[in-house]
Amino acid sequence: MNERIGLLEPPTELELPPEVMERHLRLLRQAVTAPAPTKRWRRPSRRLLWVAAALALVAAGAVAAATKAGLFDRVVTRADLDARVTSGARTSDGVLFVDPDGRYISVVPAESGGGFDPASPYGRQLFRSLESRGENGENAQTTIELPGGGTRTIRWKRGEGTLTVTDEHADGTTATTTLRSGDVVPLVPGSLRDQPLTPDKAVTFELELRPDYGYSLWIYPQRNEAYVATPPWTESAKATAVADEDVLREVVRRFALSTGADRHRAVPIDGTGGRWTFSLADGTIRTVTWNAGDRWVTVTDRAPSGAIHGEEVLPIGTRVFAG
Amino acid sequence: MGDRSAGEADSVLWTRTVEGDPDAFAELYRRHGKRIYNYLFRRVGDWSEAEDLTASVFLEAYRRRHEVAIPEEKVGAWFFGIATNLAHNRRRSLRSARRLLERLAGAVSARPGESDASARAEAREQMGAVLAAMSALPREQQDVVALCLWSGLSYEDAAVALSIPIGTVRSRLSRARAALAELEPGSRHGISQNQEVEELLR
Numbered sequence: 001m002n003e004r005i006g007l008l009e010p011p012t013e014l015e016l017p018p019e020v021m022e023r024h025l026r027l028l029r030q031a032v033t034a035p036a037p038t039k040r041w042r043r044p045s046r047r048l049l050w051v052a053a054a055l056a057l058v059a060a061g062a063v064a065a066a067t068k069a070g071l072f073d074r075v076v077t078r079a080d081l082d083a084r085v086t087s088g089a090r091t092s093d094g095v096l097f098v099d100p101d102g103r104y105i106s107v108v109p110a111e112s113g114g115g116f117d118p119a120s121p122y123g124r125q126l127f128r129s130l131e132s133r134g135e136n137g138e139n140a141q142t143t144i145e146l147p148g149g150g151t152r153t154i155r156w157k158r159g160e161g162t163l164t165v166t167d168e169h170a171d172g173t174t175a176t177t178t179l180r181s182g183d184v185v186p187l188v189p190g191s192l193r194d195q196p197l198t199p200d201k202a203v204t205f206e207l208e209l210r211p212d213y214g215y216s217l218w219i220y221p222q223r224n225e226a227y228v229a230t231p232p233w234t235e236s237a238k239a240t241a242v243a244d245e246d247v248l249r250e251v252v253r254r255f256a257l258s259t260g261a262d263r264h265r266a267v268p269i270d271g272t273g274g275r276w277t278f279s280l281a282d283g284t285i286r287t288v289t290w291n292a293g294d295r296w297v298t299v300t301d302r303a304p305s306g307a308i309h310g311e312e313v314l315p316i317g318t319r320v321f322a323g
Numbered sequence: 324m325g326d327r328s329a330g331e332a333d334s335v336l337w338t339r340t341v342e343g344d345p346d347a348f349a350e351l352y353r354r355h356g357k358r359i360y361n362y363l364f365r366r367v368g369d370w371s372e373a374e375d376l377t378a379s380v381f382l383e384a385y386r387r388r389h390e391v392a393i394p395e396e397k398v399g400a401w402f403f404g405i406a407t408n409l410a411h412n413r414r415r416s417l418r419s420a421r422r423l424l425e426r427l428a429g430a431v432s433a434r435p436g437e438s439d440a441s442a443r444a445e446a447r448e449q450m451g452a453v454l455a456a457m458s459a460l461p462r463e464q465q466d467v468v469a470l471c472l473w474s475g476l477s478y479e480d481a482a483v484a485l486s487i488p489i490g491t492v493r494s495r496l497s498r499a500r501a502a503l504a505e506l507e508p509g510s511r512h513g514i515s516q517n518q519e520v521e522e523l524l525r
Contacts, residue, residue, distance in 0.1 A: 008453050008468065009453070010450060010453055010473050011445070011450055013361040014361065014443065015357060016356055016360050016374070016377070017374075017439065020374050021352075023378075024352060024356065024377065024378045025352060025353075028345065028348050028349060028352055028381055028382070028385070029348070031386075032340065032343055032344070032345040032348050291390070293389075298386070311415075
């Protein structure tokens, strides 16, 4: 049907420019083989939330904070490193590494600092290295040995707020990526691969009742499971969780969580996926959905009238504040 | 991409895409990308935006792969439906698309080659005038004009794209034609700001 319609004759069709096609094809392949990561939500605070939480735990036994000494992780494979391209400076927030024991290490490039779980030998090594170099100024770097040979060097520039990770493998190959605020990665590549519930496989939502006070929710879309408060991965992580039932009840109420007996169904889940809806203080109705098997969740914001005013895809390995 | 994908029906390619086959998805893009691209250009009047939105159409299709049941051999029509929705929400769609593109590819929007530049500039100018005239129609009539008359979709495919009955496509198109017939002098007047287009209309 090529009917003409008087004056409203559009221009002749043109080809997609080859370079555009090439770029699109690359994107589509990434979409099929990896999640399409975009982030819109407020980033985790640039302040050392997790460090503060852990220190609070050690120093004062702050129960709620202890739960938030979460160990967030995202497996960075070679494909990840290849796919994730430097995107420029960021001046705030931090990146969380997870050591092979599931303990966190926080690096805040903008502050050339960070912190770590005191029980993490990797954290001690990393920051000892930093201190011994006397590089609390504009630039800093530290290197750890990788199993099987090779090294991983973490560099950050305070002024730019960027953090790069360079892996030099035993075979001489190298790969570099730039990490962004809110990213969580394993400190040692592949070290968490055999653990199905480490947070690199989850989208983590921080359920704060007020700053630094609340619990975390981990949604594992691939497994179609969601956990709240108690980290479901390593025993050491579970051990950090001493749930304050009063606080937990408040979190459950505030964020409309499920309170059933199944601890892996902290939000409504059926065989096809999950759908979690709660309201924000400004009246926005936020819905988080996923299909079982996906590697991401979709966040949709609606006005009370029902009009959608925001939608975003959050890949696994992302940590955001719920509202 | 092998010959296998090239000879397969859209529905087979889509099934393979849903199962995680990037080659199948790439083939679908090669088959439908150009039409979607031109359709989006004709809806938004900007080549660069059409490029980004084209990528978004396919990414959105993949994201929703488990949510929809596409009628047999209507994959292309479904892409047009997504494109229509993205064009309707152009500003938000572009914001989202460009964040995604930046994040995934670390690339800025590619510029067309020099040899293409004049043709694209001319097309853009022409399309601006056409869209100005089209704006007199209700949006649902613009949709059927753009799908059926500009992109050559059958009524059936347009119905799939817009999720409306075929009869509704027909009636909307009929009303659009009638409205355009009445609007023609005014449309011409509106377009006359562009001398070259005015010449073409004489």
